[in-house]
Amino acid sequence: MPTDEEQANERTHLLPHTANDRRLRVVRQEDAYSVLSSHLSKDEQALLSSLVGERLPYNDYTTIDWLHDLVKDSFRSRAIHSRRGIRNDLLSAWDSSQGWVAAAIIGVLTACVAFLVDVAEATVSDWKVGYCKTNVFWNREACCTARKPLIPWDNMGESCQGWHTWTFGYWGAYGIYVGFALLFGIIAASATLLTKHALPVAAPGHSAKNDNVTVGGPQGVVGKTMYMAAGSGIPEIKTILSGFVIPNFLDFKVLAVKAFGATFAVATGMCLGKEGPFVHISTCVAYLVGMCLPKYRDNGRKMRELLSAGCASGLSVAFGAPIGGVLFAYEEISTHFPRKVLWRAFVCSLFAAMVLRALNPTGTGKLVLFETNYGTSYKPIHYLVFVMLGVAGGLFGGVFCKANFLWSKTFRKYSIIKDHPVFEVFLVVLVTTLLQYPNPLTREPGDIIIKNLLVDCRYPHDNYSWVCEMEGEKGPKYMGWLVYGTLVKLVLTIITFGCKVPSGIIIPALDAGAFFGRLIGQWITTISPGIFAMVGAAAFLAGLTGELEYIVPHMIAIMVAKWVADALEREGVYDLAQTVLGHPFLDLDHAMSLVQNADQLVEVLIPPPQTMKEITVDVPKDGMVARRILDVKLEQLKQRGLLDAGLVLVQDGMLQGYLAEGELEFGLNDLGKLWEDAATKVRLLGNAEEGDFDMSMFVDRTPVTICAKAPMEYAVEMFGRLGLRHLCVVEEGTSKLVGVS
Numbered sequence: 001m002p003t004d005e006e007q008a009n010e011r012t013h014l015l016p017h018t019a020n021d022r023r024l025r026v027v028r029q030e031d032a033y034s035v036l037s038s039h040l041s042k043d044e045q046a047l048l049s050s051l052v053g054e055r056l057p058y059n060d061y062t063t064i065d066w067l068h069d070l071v072k073d074s075f076r077s078r079a080i081h082s083r084r085g086i087r088n089d090l091l092s093a094w095d096s097s098q099g100w101v102a103a104a105i106i107g108v109l110t111a112c113v114a115f116l117v118d119v120a121e122a123t124v125s126d127w128k129v130g131y132c133k134t135n136v137f138w139n140r141e142a143c144c145t146a147r148k149p150l151i152p153w154d155n156m157g158e159s160c161q162g163w164h165t166w167t168f169g170y171w172g173a174y175g176i177y178v179g180f181a182l183l184f185g186i187i188a189a190s191a192t193l194l195t196k197h198a199l200p201v202a203a204p205g206h207s208a209k210n211d212n213v214t215v216g217g218p219q220g221v222v223g224k225t226m227y228m229a230a231g232s233g234i235p236e237i238k239t240i241l242s243g244f245v246i247p248n249f250l251d252f253k254v255l256a257v258k259a260f261g262a263t264f265a266v267a268t269g270m271c272l273g274k275e276g277p278f279v280h281i282s283t284c285v286a287y288l289v290g291m292c293l294p295k296y297r298d299n300g301r302k303m304r305e306l307l308s309a310g311c312a313s314g315l316s317v318a319f320g321a322p323i324g325g326v327l328f329a330y331e332e333i334s335t336h337f338p339r340k341v342l343w344r345a346f347v348c349s350l351f352a353a354m355v356l357r358a359l360n361p362t363g364t365g366k367l368v369l370f371e372t373n374y375g376t377s378y379k380p381i382h383y384l385v386f387v388m389l390g391v392a393g394g395l396f397g398g399v400f401c402k403a404n405f406l407w408s409k410t411f412r413k414y415s416i417i418k419d420h421p422v423f424e425v426f427l428v429v430l431v432t433t434l435l436q437y438p439n440p441l442t443r444e445p446g447d448i449i450i451k452n453l454l455v456d457c458r459y460p461h462d463n464y465s466w467v468c469e470m471e472g473e474k475g476p477k478y479m480g481w482l483v484y485g486t487l488v489k490l491v492l493t494i495i496t497f498g499c500k501v502p503s504g505i506i507i508p509a510l511d512a513g514a515f516f517g518r519l520i521g522q523w524i525t526t527i528s529p530g531i532f533a534m535v536g537a538a539a540f541l542a543g544l545t546g547e548l549e550y551i552v553p554h555m556i557a558i559m560v561a562k563w564v565a566d567a568l569e570r571e572g573v574y575d576l577a578q579t580v581l582g583h584p585f586l587d588l589d590h591a592m593s594l595v596q597n598a599d600q601l602v603e604v605l606i607p608p609p610q611t612m613k614e615i616t617v618d619v620p621k622d623g624m625v626a627r628r629i630l631d632v633k634l635e636q637l638k639q640r641g642l643l644d645a646g647l648v649l650v651q652d653g654m655l656q657g658y659l660a661e662g663e664l665e666f667g668l669n670d671l672g673k674l675w676e677d678a679a680t681k682v683r684l685l686g687n688a689e690e691g692d693f694d695m696s697m698f699v700d701r702t703p704v705t706i707c708a709k710a711p712m713e714y715a716v717e718m719f720g721r722l723g724l725r726h727l728c729v730v731e732e733g734t735s736k737l738v739g740v741s
Contacts, residue, residue, distance in 0.1 A: 061199050062644035062662070063584075064243045064300035066336075066723030067704070073299050095295065099306070102289050102296070103344040106310045107351030109289070110282040111359065114317035114352075117259050117274065117281075118361035125267040125445050128180040129173070134162040142363055177443070178433040181268045185429035188265040188501040189422040195228035195257050197248050226581075227421070229257040230500040232276020234333065235577040237283050237311060239585050241304050242335045243723050250287035250307075258284070262502035266445060270432050270499075271492040273446055273507025279314035279333075280502075282352070286310020305341050308334040312345035313352035318504075320356070322349035335588075336723070382527070383556060385520060389536050390557040392516055394564025396490060396509075401569040403494045405576045412498065421500035428499055432492055440466055441485050441515075446507035453514040453533045471522075471529070479522060486515040498577070513537035588720035595712040602715050603708040606729055606739030614640070615740060619649050619656060623686030627675070627693070630668060630682055637661050644725060649684055649699065653736040655728055656685055656701070663698035671695070703728050708738055715741065 081092050122139040132143035144160040166176045228249050240246055248254065262277035290296035290306045297303070311333055316325035326345045330337050411417060417424045436442040442449065457468035470478035489512040497505050517536020521529025535553045571579075575587065606612075614636040619625055630647075637645050638661075646660040667682070675693045688694035705728045706715060718724055729739035 061247065062245055063725050064245065064304075064723075065725050066243060066301055068700075069299050069301035073295075073302055076295070076299075098293055098295055099309075099340070099344050100347060102286075102293060102306060103309050103348040104351045106282065106286045106289050106306075107313045107316075107348040107353075108355050109285045110278075110310070110313040110348075111317055111352045111355035113255075113259055113281055113285065114278055114356055115359040115361045117263055117278075120263045121266050121274065121445075122361075124184065124263060125269070128177045128267075128269070130163055130165040132162055133164050145363075174437055177437050178430070181429050181433045182426060184264040184268045185270070185425045185501070186422060188261045188263075188268070189425035189499075191257050191261045191264070192227050192229045192500050192502065193421065195230075195248075195254050197226055197228060199224045199226055199247070227500050228254045229261055229280075229502055230421075231498060231502070231577070232504045233258070233280030233283070233502075234276055235575075235581055237280065237307070238333050238335075240283075241308055241311075241333060242585055243300070243304070244584060245300075250284045252284070252288060255281055255284035255288070258502050265501040265503055268429050268432070269436055269443070269445065270429060270501075270503070271446070271489060271496045271508040271511070272499075272501070272503035272505070273318075274504060275315060275318035275506045276504030277502040278318040278504075279311050279328075282314030282317070283307050283311045285313075286348075301336075304336060305338070305344075308337055308341050309344040309348045313348045316349035316352045317356050318506075320353060322346070322353040325349040325352075379526070382524070382553075385524065385532065386535055386553045386556040387560050389513075389517055389520065389532065390560025391564050393513060393536070393557060393561035394566075395568070396512060397561060397565035398568025400490070400494055400509075401565075401571065401576055404497050405579070407494060408498050411495075425499050425501055428492075428496055432496070435488050435492065439481050439485055439488070441481055442488060446511050449511050450507075450514050450537065453511075453518045454530045456528045456530045458528060467518075479519070482515055482519040482522070486512060486519060489515060510537040586720055588716070591716050591720065592713065595716050598712065600712045601708065602706055602710045602712055602729055602741075603739075604712070605715065605727075605741040606708065607741075611640075612739065615645065615647055616737070617647050617649050617659075617684070619651050619685050621651070623696070624681040624683050624692075627668070627672070627680045627682050630664065634661070634664055634668060637664075646726065648703075648728060648737060648740055650737050651685075653734075655703065655705065655730065655735075655737040657699040658703040658726065658728070659684065659695070659699050660725075663695070667695040667698060705730050705735075707732050 077095070080088075080095050083092070119139075122141070123137055126140045129140065132138040132140070134143060140160075140163055143163045165173075167173050226246075228251075233249075236246055236249055240249065258277050258281055262274050262281075265272060266274055286307050286309065287303070289310075290303050295302060296306050308329055312325040312329035314325065315328045316322040323346075326342065326349055329345050330342065334341070412424070441452065444452065452465065452467055455465045455467050457465065457471055470481075489508060493505070493508040493512065496508070497503065513536035514533040515536075517533040518529050520536070521532035524532065531553075535557050569576075571590075575585075607615075614633065617625060617629070617633060633647055637647070644661065646658055647664060648655060649657040649659060671693070680693050683692045683694045683696050684699055685696060688696060703726070704718065704722070704724055706718065708729050709732045715727060718727060727741045728737060729741060730736060731738045
């Protein structure tokens, strides 16, 4: 007979409780493993042997851990490429080529969506004027010429017998134009409302005991609501690519609504374009493709590399400028853009451009929206005009950013506008149509306006143009229309950008620049005024025309415009839009300029003593902490209102690890169901023993630290370059933990 409990086993009948306790511990361990396996990916489970800790899928509206995902991908890559055999060699080759294949697929699918939007928008827009009796789904150009989608243009001549105009009376046409525009605006805004989501933003007082929408008492913070398909989507994409998680923003539903809404929003004639929505659509396509590949689905860092490549194809199909799309993704959107992403973005844009050209949405058989061939050159004296156009462009950019920001902070704060976004769209469409229809130059969609303003009237085949006809008369009425068009475009663009419909800002800016440039060109008779219209629209038009002759004027205008705009407003329109939307985003250059002027040390980041007390856990030598202590700590973290905070683990003041809030909550609430006793201790450090309530696998034993006396520039650079979620501050000399940022 056994003399003590150490010799007892399941066959010892005299000590049945001991056998039952051990059996219970085994069952608990098996259940705990089952719970963990259902929440952790295979790549994440492979990190069990490392000290970086395992991570659950990222919570909504939190930051990803760039370093952790880098290590996780290294483990995954080594596991695949270290195996031998023909089958494993094929798997290894497939793993290496996934990024290239995915980039090509994204480009093809983006081009298909862009084709549908382009064709539908052109048709719907022309319904404001009439319809095609031959095929109601053809636009006016397809109905009156041989230019039809999917069919190369063979220039068979024009015949408008199949086009039916609603009425030839001015006021009747005016009313029908306004009525259809209002209808299209309501359709676009109503569709956008289908993507309304309440973001899981925590606030002080937000916890299990206080789970209301409005939290923190009478002056609490109201839960944040967002329309996923509204606007261009570029500010949100910048936020996502910087490492933040915005839930549902790249779902298929948002893609479908964005494409549908952009079709009707642009067809209204409002001062907005398709380029922003196309960038959002291409990023949605990249996300959906990435979700089909575990390599990207289970790794936030890798997914953002694919999204960076994918968003380049959006601008590629918007303007037929594949290189411009790559540069836009690199310069304006992405914060993490290694060399391999650059080449994959190029492949993605290339496939998008090739497929869109083959689909031929314009019926011209060409990729670009329009062509210019002025057949003449500028002279050195014209550089002064280009500089003036640059100054005007810079003034417009700076004033627009400030005015639109002020408009968003004032007019859109009224409850009738804030709570009824369809009503705002109705008002903007009404004002837009009433102001634009009287001017023959502004009745058409934005891309057609640019095409008309770039026309060269020196050639006979362009004499049919209304612009050439008016310039031939050289009357003051035409000058008035150009001035009127410039001012109306500037004002309407300010009040339109930010409405709850899919919209972009590039086409309206090009329109305004082209109007002003054409106006200036009326006083310079030595060369075509279309050249000045082109340079006035400089920034993006250079990539659309395909003419190297005018690169120098574009460069002059762009650089002068940038210097002037920076003098008025340092932040760009998308940066200000991020501020209005309230999304977190670390602009490394801006942050570095602030700390360089402040001359501060990292010690200013040390939280108050009470905060440090709440987020610090003093772990005993055995590595076990009472569960009730962790429950209190979790409640305190929620009370602080942060979704991606955590606890620092110390022993004798020395940092031992970091436990994120998401993993802490999962461990206590999900795994904790297997250990219902409140007096149970939780293992946070050390090797787990049989029956332990073990959460040590979630502890990051390698947190990044910095000395409290280090320059603040160190901390900013580490957050910006490494993408850190947190940074532990240690005391000079002793290396004891003194703060967390």
